[in-house]
Amino acid sequence: MANPAFPRPDMPGPQPVAATKVTPNAVQRTPLLRSSGGERADRVFKSAITACGLAVLAVLCLIVYELVRGSGLSWHAFGFKFFAASDWDPVNEQFGALPFVYGTLVSSLVALVIAVPLSVGVAVFTTEMCPKSLRGPLSFFVELLAAIPSVIYGLWAIFVLVPLLSGYVEPFLAKTLGWTGLFSGTPFGIGMLAAGIILAIMIIPIISSITREVLMVVPQHQREGVLALGATRWEMIRVGVLRNARAGIVGGIILGLGRALGETMAVTMVIGNRPEIAKSLFAPGYTMASVLANEFSEATGDVYLSALVEIGLALFLVTIIVNALAQLLVWTVTRGQPARGNA
Amino acid sequence: MPEIETTSAKTTIPPISLRRRVTDHVMTGAAVLTVALVLAPLVAIFGYLVYRGVGSINWAFLTQTPKPVGEVGGGMANAIAGSVLILGIASIVGVPFGVGAGIYLAEFGRNRFGSAIRFTADVLNGVPSIVIGIVAWGILVRGRGFSALAGGLALAIMMVPTITRTTEEMLLLVPQALREAAYGLGVPRWRTTLSIVLRTATSGVITGIMLAFARVAGETAPLLFTTLGNTFWNFHPNQPTAALPLQIYVYANSAYEDWHRQAWAGSFVLIVLIVTSVAAVRYVVRRGSFGTA
Numbered sequence: 001m002a003n004p005a006f007p008r009p010d011m012p013g014p015q016p017v018a019a020t021k022v023t024p025n026a027v028q029r030t031p032l033l034r035s036s037g038g039e040r041a042d043r044v045f046k047s048a049i050t051a052c053g054l055a056v057l058a059v060l061c062l063i064v065y066e067l068v069r070g071s072g073l074s075w076h077a078f079g080f081k082f083f084a085a086s087d088w089d090p091v092n093e094q095f096g097a098l099p100f101v102y103g104t105l106v107s108s109l110v111a112l113v114i115a116v117p118l119s120v121g122v123a124v125f126t127t128e129m130c131p132k133s134l135r136g137p138l139s140f141f142v143e144l145l146a147a148i149p150s151v152i153y154g155l156w157a158i159f160v161l162v163p164l165l166s167g168y169v170e171p172f173l174a175k176t177l178g179w180t181g182l183f184s185g186t187p188f189g190i191g192m193l194a195a196g197i198i199l200a201i202m203i204i205p206i207i208s209s210i211t212r213e214v215l216m217v218v219p220q221h222q223r224e225g226v227l228a229l230g231a232t233r234w235e236m237i238r239v240g241v242l243r244n245a246r247a248g249i250v251g252g253i254i255l256g257l258g259r260a261l262g263e264t265m266a267v268t269m270v271i272g273n274r275p276e277i278a279k280s281l282f283a284p285g286y287t288m289a290s291v292l293a294n295e296f297s298e299a300t301g302d303v304y305l306s307a308l309v310e311i312g313l314a315l316f317l318v319t320i321i322v323n324a325l326a327q328l329l330v331w332t333v334t335r336g337q338p339a340r341g342n343a
Numbered sequence: 344m345p346e347i348e349t350t351s352a353k354t355t356i357p358p359i360s361l362r363r364r365v366t367d368h369v370m371t372g373a374a375v376l377t378v379a380l381v382l383a384p385l386v387a388i389f390g391y392l393v394y395r396g397v398g399s400i401n402w403a404f405l406t407q408t409p410k411p412v413g414e415v416g417g418g419m420a421n422a423i424a425g426s427v428l429i430l431g432i433a434s435i436v437g438v439p440f441g442v443g444a445g446i447y448l449a450e451f452g453r454n455r456f457g458s459a460i461r462f463t464a465d466v467l468n469g470v471p472s473i474v475i476g477i478v479a480w481g482i483l484v485r486g487r488g489f490s491a492l493a494g495g496l497a498l499a500i501m502m503v504p505t506i507t508r509t510t511e512e513m514l515l516l517v518p519q520a521l522r523e524a525a526y527g528l529g530v531p532r533w534r535t536t537l538s539i540v541l542r543t544a545t546s547g548v549i550t551g552i553m554l555a556f557a558r559v560a561g562e563t564a565p566l567l568f569t570t571l572g573n574t575f576w577n578f579h580p581n582q583p584t585a586a587l588p589l590q591i592y593v594y595a596n597s598a599y600e601d602w603h604r605q606a607w608a609g610s611f612v613l614i615v616l617i618v619t620s621v622a623a624v625r626y627v628v629r630r631g632s633f634g635t636a
Contacts, residue, residue, distance in 0.1 A: 045533030046451065052443025053452070053460045056507060059500055060463045063470065066478045121377025129374055138378070145385050147617055149561020151588045152610045155595045156388050159603070201384045208381070232359060232367040255469075262471025264564040265592060289473050289564070296477065297568050312477045316470060323469035 067316055070309035073302055082310060088275040088291075090299075095307035097314070099275040103192070103285035104315075107267060108260040110196025110281065111203055116253055118200070119208035120242075126208075127215040128237050139212065146205035154269030157198045162189035162270060165197075170282055185280045188272070193281040195271040199263055203256035210255060214248030214333050215241055251329030258322040262315060264289040288315045389614075396611025399604040405612075409574045409590075415601045419609050421576045422585040425491065426560070428578060429570060429586055432495025433559060437502030438552055442541075444503065445510025445548070450536055452511070461511075468504040475500055476565035484569055491577070491584035494570035498562060502555040509551025513544040557617045563588040587613050 074082065078095060085096025126138050166189030173183040183193075218241050226240035227233075242249070272284020273294055288311050299305045403418045410417030444464070448457055479497035484490070517540050525535040541548065563586075566572075571583040572593065587609055594606035 039531075041534075042532045045536070049443050049447040049451065052440050053447035053457075055440050056444050056460050056467065056503060057463050059503070060467055062482065063474070063478045066481045067474070070477070070481050118377045118381050121374045122381050125374040125378050129371060141385060142381060144618075145381075147557055148388060149563070149588060149613060149617065151561065151563045151591050151595070152388070152392065152614060155591060155606055155610055156391060158595055160387065160391055204381055230357075230359070232363050234367040234370040235363065237370075258469050262469075262473070264471065264473040265588075269592075269595060289471055292473050292477065293564060293567055296480070297571075309477060309481070312474045316474045319469050319471055319474075320466055323466065327465055 063316070067309060067313040071306055071313045073306035074310040075306075077303055078307075082307070083314070086275075086277060090295075090301070090304050093301065093303050095303070097288070097307075097311055099277050100286050100288040100291050100311060101314075102277050103271065104261055104287040104289070106281075107192055107195040107199060107271065107285065107287055108257055110192065111199035111260045112253065112257060114197060114200035115204050115207055115256060119204045119206075119252075119256075120211055120249060122204070122208045123211035123215055124237055124242070127212055128233070128241065139209070142205050142208055144205075145201065146209075150202070150263065150265040151269075153198055153202055154266035157194060157266060157270045161198060162194055165189040165194055174282075181279050182281050185278075185282045187282055188284065190270055190272045190284060191282050192271065192278075192285045195267045195285070195287070196281070198266045198270060199260045202263060202266065203260050206259055207252045207256040210252030210330060211245070211249050214245045214252065214330065217248070217334050218244045245333065247329050248333030251326045251331075251333065254322055254326035254329065258319050258326060261322065262289055262319050264293050268293045288312075392607070392610055392614060395604075395607035396614075399608035400611060401608075404605060404608050408576060413599065417605075419585075419587065419590050419605060419612075421573065422587045422590040422609065423612065425570070425573065425577065425584040426587040428580070428584060429491050429495045429498065429566070430556070430560060432492060432580060433498035433502055434552075434556065436496060437499035437555070438506060440499070441503040441506025441552070441555070442510050442548060444507040445551075446514065446536060446541065448507065448511040449514035450540070461508075464504040464507045467500070468508070471564075472501060472562050473564040473567075476568050479565060480568040488581075489569060489571035489583040490581045491570050492580040494566045494584070494586065495580070497565040497569050498559040501559050501562065501565065502552075505555035505558060506548075506551050509554065510544075510548050513547030513551065514540055516547065517543045553620050553623060557620050560617050560620070561588055561613055563592050 074095065078085070082095065083097050083101060085094075086098040087094050087096050088099060089095070122138075122142060126135055130138065166187045170183070170187030170189065170193070174185075174187060177183045222240045222244055223236055226236045231239065267287055268290035271287060271290060273286050273290060274284040275286045275291070276283065278285070292308055292312055292315075296305075296308050299308055401418075403416055404420075405418060405423070406420050407416070407418040408421045409419070444460065448461055451457065452460065475497050479493050479500075483493035483496060487493075521539055521543065522535055525539050526532075530539070566586050566589050570586055570589070572589045573583045573585040577584045591606045591609045591613065594602040594609070597603070
């Protein structure tokens with residue numbers, strides 16, 4: 001083979017470039033786009049875009065300001081006692097939010113007790129057990145639950161779930177678990193239990209989709225390692241997958257809790273709307289969100305209105321804290337994973 | 344020094360005990376059961392909705408306004424129109440702000456201010472809709488009267504965080520090389536962002552917008568104290584307006600059989616609206632360049 005470093009004599013070597021082509025005049029560049037004014041347009045664009053970003057901040061500030069301003073009167077009148085007193089008496093202007101706080105917490109707790117095992121089970125099934133072809137449709141159907149408006153859940157609950165509860169489920173629960181005191185009294189159907197169940201159905205898509213996301217981030221070699229040690233599939237899921245994804249699953253659960261705490265319409269339609277604290281889950285209750293939905297537009301008197309806005313403020317603060325906590329947990333799992341994988 | 348026990352090369356793998364095998368099967372069964380239990384209410388809700396909805400819907404429902412209390416007949420035509428008006432206002436306000444904020448986060452947001460906006464958007468996303476309703480009432484309705492505009496703005500506030508975060512995510516998927524190529528050609532930054540980056544990510548951004556739309560389309564709580572509802576036609580943004588979810592809520596809580604029927608019909612119309620937009624989203628996503636989005 002000929003050495004390319006030494007061209008054969010019959011091939012033309014590098015030719016001298018014609019002197020005319022190297023004149024400095026020819027280096028004149030023509031811009032493809034007129035850049036005059038471009039800088040100003042850029043500045044205008046950037047400020048417009050920044051204004052949009054600022055608007056997001058401004059809206060949150062506005063929400064906080066409006067809630068704090070609106071609840072001032074009630075805060076001065078009742079102080080911290082507002083959340084410890086349980087009398088809600090608009091006629092005598094005595095307001096205590098305890099029954100609503102209680103109702104919100106209990107209905108959300110019931111929802112979590114039902115929704116957590118179901119959503120984790122669905123997530124485990126879709127990521128670890130089911131054939132690949134089923135994965136897409138299954139997660140689509142579960143997420144379809146999230147697309148149903150709250151008011152339609154409420155409508156369904158009134159006409160299907162509540163009769164079902166009062167006719168079959170609650171008498172059965174009263175007979176078998178009545179001794180706990182949680183399932184006693186008249187089975188109206190409408191009440192804490194119905195609210196908890198409908199909330200559970202509503203938060204399942206949230207918890208299960210986040211759990212699924214978190215499970216998918218667990219590295220494949222974790223599964224393979226545990227399987228190689230002779231584990232059965234369930235042991236692999238328990239030791240290799242669920243244990244690694246704990247923090248993220250808890251994050252998803254808390255995110256679901258955040259949704260349950262603030263959910264309004266469906267709960268209002270089935271919880272019975274009575275400001276009472278009862279041990280039995282069959283008894284009607286009231287939540288912070290539903291008292292707002294029912295009484296806000298009819299509130300007469302400044303203190304009454306202010307008390308309602310204070311409930312709104314409390315709801316706002318609680319959901320912010322809950323959501324921030326959840327974001328943090330989900331974030332540590334999904335973001336922290338690559339770093340751990342490299343180590 | 345203690346003697347180290349060395350295992351012979353001939354190790355036997357112990358057989359998986361019966362208990363472990365049974366546990367494995369039981370847990371698999373339990374997982375299948377949870378799927379069944381989750382899908383059951385979905386099937387029940389959709390099934391019942393279609394069954395009652397299709398049976399209840401008729402021409403009068405789609406063309407007439409509500410009849411006075413107790414009279415049979417009438418429809419929700421004004422509520423459907425009102426919903427379109429309110430959602431139109433929400434989209435006109437919410438989409439530009441949401442996309443704009445998303446562009447800011449993706450293109451200029453790698454700093455502390457950007458993180459603050461990102462966090463704020465996530466917080467806003469979790470604010471209960473009823474609280475947004477109260478705030479909208481305090482700012483837009485008090486002293487001014489109920490209006491479609493107030494309801495539309497409340498819904499716009501709810502749309503913005505979703506749109507912002509998905510827009511940011513989608514723009515960050517656009518390869519940096521595309522931006523650099525545009526800058527290299529001397530294209531100004533605004534032009535690059537709008538006609539190259541945003542253009543490339545269009546299908547993903549639209550997905551975000553549609554998701555936000557589907558989310559607020561069924562919202563009732565923020566409308567309770569803002570648009571109030573109306574039994575007559577209204578197309579004026581400064582007047583109380585009927586909305587489909589509101590009307591469903593009122594009718595569902597009523598004591599009249601015919602109103603219950605109309606609530607189901609209204610729910611059916613609403614869900615068709617929402618599912619159509621979700622299906623459209625999936626269609627757009629599948630056709631677009633961001634199939635994984």
